[in-house]
Structure formats: C-alpha cells, structure tokens
Ligand SMILES: NC(=O)c1ccc[n+]([C@@H]2O[C@H](COP(=O)([O-])OP(=O)(O)OC[C@H]3O[C@@H](n4cnc5c(N)ncnc54)[C@H](O)[C@@H]3O)[C@@H](O)[C@H]2O)c1
C-alpha cells in the first residue's frame with residue numbers, strides 16, 4: 001500500500017516509468033505531474049490501469065510515500081551532465097520544496113542530472129524547510145549497476161544479467177562512476193584489458209546512448225527500467241523486506257557504516273554512491289564493500305576529487 005508521485009511524468013523517462021510503476025501491485029496510488037501533457041499521459045495509462053491521478057504540483061505531492069523526479073532537460077551530443085545544471089538545478093529545487101511542504105516524510109529519489117549536484121541541492125532545500133532526513137534522500141544510480149551487469153555479461157557471452165551484481169560506487173557521471181568488478185557476485189574472471197574496457201564502458205555508457213540518439217535525448221527506456229527497479233526496491237523495503245541497492249546518498253545517513261568507504265578514498269565527502277540496505281525508514285545501513293583492488297582504489301580517488309566540486313556547486317545553489 002504505497003503512494004508514489006512521478007514528477008516529470010510526461011517525459012522520455014517519465015512515461016515508461018509511470019507505466020511500469022502502475023504495473024507494480026504494491027503501488028496503490030500513482031500521482032503524475034509535469035508542466036506539459038500530463039492529462040494526456042494520465043488518460044492514456046488510465047485505459048489499462050486505475051487509481052491514477054494527474055494534477056497540480058501541490059496535489060500531486062500530497063499524501064505520498066515516495067517521490068521520483070525525472071524532471072528536467074536531457075543531454076545532447078557534446079554536452080556533459082554538468083551542462084544541464086543551469087536548467088535542472090532550479091527545477092529540482094522547486095519540486096523538492098513542494099514535497100517538503102506537502103509530504104515532509106516522503107522518500108525522495110532523484111533521477112534528474114547532474115545527480116552529483118541535484119541531490120545536494122535537494123538536501124539543502126529539505127534542510128531549509130526543517131524536514132531533512134538523510135535516510136530518505138536518494139540519487140538514482142541504478143542504471144550504472146544495470147549497465148555493469150549487462151556489459152559484463154556481454155563480454156562473458158551469457159544472456160542473463162539479472163543475477164550478476166556488480167557494486168558501483170562514487171557518483172553518476174564519467175569518472176565518478178566506479179564499478180568494482182573485482183567484487184562482483186558471483187565472481188567473474190576478467191583480463192586486465194577486459195577490466196579497463198568494461199570500466200570505461202560503464203563510466204561512459206550514457207554517452208553511448210546520447211550519441212546513438214543523435215540529438216533526440218539520452219537514455220529513457222533503460223532508465224525507466226532502472227528507476228522502476230529502484231522504486232520497487234524502496235517499496236519492498238518499506239514493506240519490511242531486506243533489499244540492497246547501490247545509490248547516491250549522504251554518508252551521514254549511516255555514519256558508522258560510512259567509515260569504511262571514507263577510508264577507501266571518499267574522505268570527508270558528504271555524498272557518495274554506496275551499496276545501501278534499504279529499510280522501513282529509507283537507508284537502514286551502508287553495506288560493507290570488502291576489499292577493492294588497487295585499480296579500483298585509484299579510481300575511487302579520482303571520483304572523489306571530481307565529486308567534491310559537483311557537491312559544493314549543488315550545496316551552494318541549494319543554499320542561495
Ligand atoms: N540518473 C540517471 O541515471 C539518469 C538516466 C537518464 C536520464 N537522466 C536525466 O533525467 C532527466 C530527464 O530525462 P528525459 O529523457 O526524461 O527528458 P525529457 O525531456 O524527455 O523529459 C523531461 C520532462 O520533465 C518535464 N519538466 C521540465 N520542467 C519540469 C518541472 N518544473 N516540473 C515537472 N516537470 C518538468 C518536461 O516537461 C519533460 O516532460 C534528464 O535530466 C536526464 O539527464 C538521468
């Protein structure tokens with residue numbers, strides 16, 4: 001029995017994500033919000049599903065347990081995710097302020113890029129509203145994890161990627177995405193060259209789609225798949241199941257558990273993607289990583305250096 005709002009529901013991600021969540025039996029109420037075309041999307045989905053509402057922002061985010069935000073502009077070839085900051089930062093600020101005012105206890109999952117900055121923005125907005133709980137704020141990095149499993153299986157020549165779990169830590173942009181291939185479960189044997197190629201492909205998987213779409217946007221269908229998986233994990237955890245998902249969180253959500261990743265190279269960064277055990281209150285604990293190898297430790301250091309500026313940029317915008 002979970003109420004969910006999707007903000008940006010008429011977009012390339014929002015539409016398939018709305019449909020996938022409507023097909024999730026545990027979602028008893030789905031509120032759709034966008035600045036364009038939401039009545040059309042709601043009418044369309046309502047012909048195969050019930051309990052769906054599209055409306056004004058305040059109404060859409062009232063009485064919800066989970067808000068998912070894919071609102072904002074996507075990249076075109078030649079752009080970085082950071083180039084989206086100018087437009088998406090303000091969109092995320094407005095939407096999170098409305099959630100804070102109307103459903104202060106809702107779990108907030110942010111898809112809008114640049115995630116490395118939009119999550120810190122959201123944290124500042126929630127703090128200013130006096131309702132910040134670091135256990136309830138997530139940057140959705142599930143697509144990196146989905147890609148990691150898929151691309152490893154492509155190399156190994158096997159079709160089913162679903163059961164392979166590759167931890168991905170850091171952030172959600174280029175070098176800040178750090179796949180820990182040596183810690184995959186079940187373990188996979190990879191040559192040095194395979195590791196280097198796979199790491200690069202996972203880090204820059206988003207660029208592959210942006211290039212292939214050639215100006216028509218970035219990943220939407222794989223992101224809707226990943227977003228629906230993340231939402232389902234949160235929803236199952238709210239219902240008492242133990243579920244682990246790597247996701248970009250404030251390390252203050254589990255200060256004790258964060259010590260390991262801080263010692264591995266995250267240092268004093270406030271936000272980092274880590275494997276998180278989800279629970280009824282959001283973050284239950286950060287799951288211990290084990291021992292990344294030297295190649296991965298070096299990549300974590302590079303990611304941490306880059307993340308520092310993106311986080312600071314988000315915090316500054318969120319406080320202004
Ligand atoms: N986290 C990830 O892994 C990941 C993956 C893919 C895309 N993204 C990001 O998701 C975002 C959306 O991508 P898309 O392909 O769906 O874009 P899109 O342009 O197809 O859709 C975005 C939607 O947001 C809506 N919107 C704009 N301002 C809004 C506002 N103030 N309130 C509500 N809705 C608003 C637009 O009307 C549009 O329908 C982009 O920033 C993209 O970079 C993130």
Ligand SMILES: O=C(O)C[C@H](O)C(=O)O
Pocket residue numbers: 074075081113143205206207209210218219
């Ligand atoms: O690449 C992008 O801009 C979209 C998204 O962050 C992705 O990883 O596909």
